[in-house]
């Protein structure tokens with residue numbers, strides 16, 4: 130978070146690449162695909178045709194073909210870099226367990242596919258590097274005695290190879306990325322409202338970066354492969370070919386143990402201890418009117434609608450899949466029935482979190498506010514468990530209440546605090562934009578406060594008394610500064626004058 134904070138300073142929060150690594154992966158995939166199609170048009174199979182056709186693009190048609198070839202290579206490298214950072218980030222921020230196992234699990238085969246696509250690409254050039262890759266790969270494969278005759282024999286002499294070999298390689302080089310695209314789609318099936326396009330400025334910037342690199346350091350081939358010599362390649366692409374020197378050093382057996390063991394470990398990581406199972410959200414049919422807001426806002430597609438089962442006059446009811454739910458509470462923030470003004474009967478919204486019910490949240494708010502001293506700058510802070518720890522700031526004039534995600538806060542709670550004069554100002558805080566642990570809680574809350582997403586913050590709420598300070602765990606100093614300045618603003622404001630009216634069912638507004 131600290132590193133991302135610095136990147137925020139350089140790129141601005143909107144264009145911070147670490148917030149959209151997956152989307153950048155998609156973007157590089159498209160660049161690789163388009164440039165690949167162009168290169169393929171000129172590619173010829175056969176020896177030495179394959180090598181010659183790539184040489185033609187690089188030297189004769191450098192102004193377009195050469196640039197396309199370089200873009201193809203550098204965007205593929207960028208994809209690997211993005212993938213590695215993406216895994217590290219999801220792991221470091223603990224975003225791979227519970228209901229999120231699905232995205233993690235489907236990500237693992239993608240690692241293999243990206244690598245296989247890249248390695249077969251280097252093979253197609255048929256220069257000395259390709260020869261080295263071909264021979265070493267086949268030695269690696271031959272370690273498994275599944276092929277009747279060792280495939281490395283194909284590379285013993287030029288006469289053993291024909292154009293069918295290149296046709297097979299091209300097939301692998303095109304088919305694997307197509308399958309990768311399919312898995313990329315599966316990867317997002319449980320990520321609602323996923324971002325697959327980076328922000329425009331970042332997309333243009335990163336494309337220009339690849340273009341400039343392609344012009345000043347174009348991708349080139351090494352000497353043509355010669356099967357009568359032992360290749361001594363220089364200039365290995367470390368993004369894709371890092372494993373080859375290792376094969377030479379430790380031998381195929383250890384490489385297979387490492388690769389298969391590493392893959393198995395990655396696959397089971399979401400279920401390794403410490404396992405934290407938090408109770409999933411529950412629907413209370415007596416209060417659910419089937420409005421579908423929770424379905425739309427759940428970031429993990431954990432809620433669906435089904436035909437009404439309790440005979441009430443509504444068509445549908447919400448139903449939660451407890452295996453997918455991560456207990457973020459964002460659905461509670463979305464539910465129009467989660468209003469703390471409700472006094473008639475027990476306060477149970479249509480959807481609620483057993484770990485922190487809306488009613489407990491209201492009790493906590495009232496209890497915290499009762500400890501505030503009588504002064505004109507009392508602040509109620511609504512915080513998020515995954516971001517800056519707000520309880521550290523509790524003190525004179527500051528009361529705090531934290532919840533699993535800021536997106537759990539129904540805007541009516543803010544109205545409640547101010548209209549009941551429980552505090553003179555409200556601060557909502559949570560993860561930085563783009564860093565929301567539950568992906569969308571911060572964005573949805575902003576939109577609800579801005580009045581562009583239901584349930585909206587009521588117009589009567591004095592906006593000058595509501596402050597949003599997005600602060601991750603490492604932003605304590607910035608938060609303290611903003612709090613002090615907000616307290617200053619509040620002391621200069623006239624006292625709030627609100628009349629609470631009772632409506633028919635006993636609800637106070």
Ligand code: HEM
Pocket residue numbers: 150151152154155212215216219224225229232233234235236237239240243313316317320322323324325395566567568
């Ligand atoms: C080609 C490579 C990959 C691409 C293009 C890609 C793309 C994406 C995208 C677009 C998202 C949604 C981000 C959002 O909107 O919040 C995502 C989420 C995710 N990815 Fe990947 N991904 C790739 C590889 C991987 C790998 C290798 C892993 C781990 C093994 C992985 C793990 C995850 C996880 C756990 C999430 C869910 C995050 C969450 O629920 O907050 N991804 N990925």
Ligand code: SF4
Pocket residue numbers: 412416417418419420421422423424446447463464465466478479480
């Ligand atoms: S938001 Fe509330 S009322 Fe609407 S469908 Fe979901 S649980 Fe029911």
Ligand code: SF4
Pocket residue numbers: 409410426427428429430431432449453454455456457458459460461
């Ligand atoms: S708590 Fe609600 S919004 Fe969050 S994952 Fe569960 S059902 Fe979805």
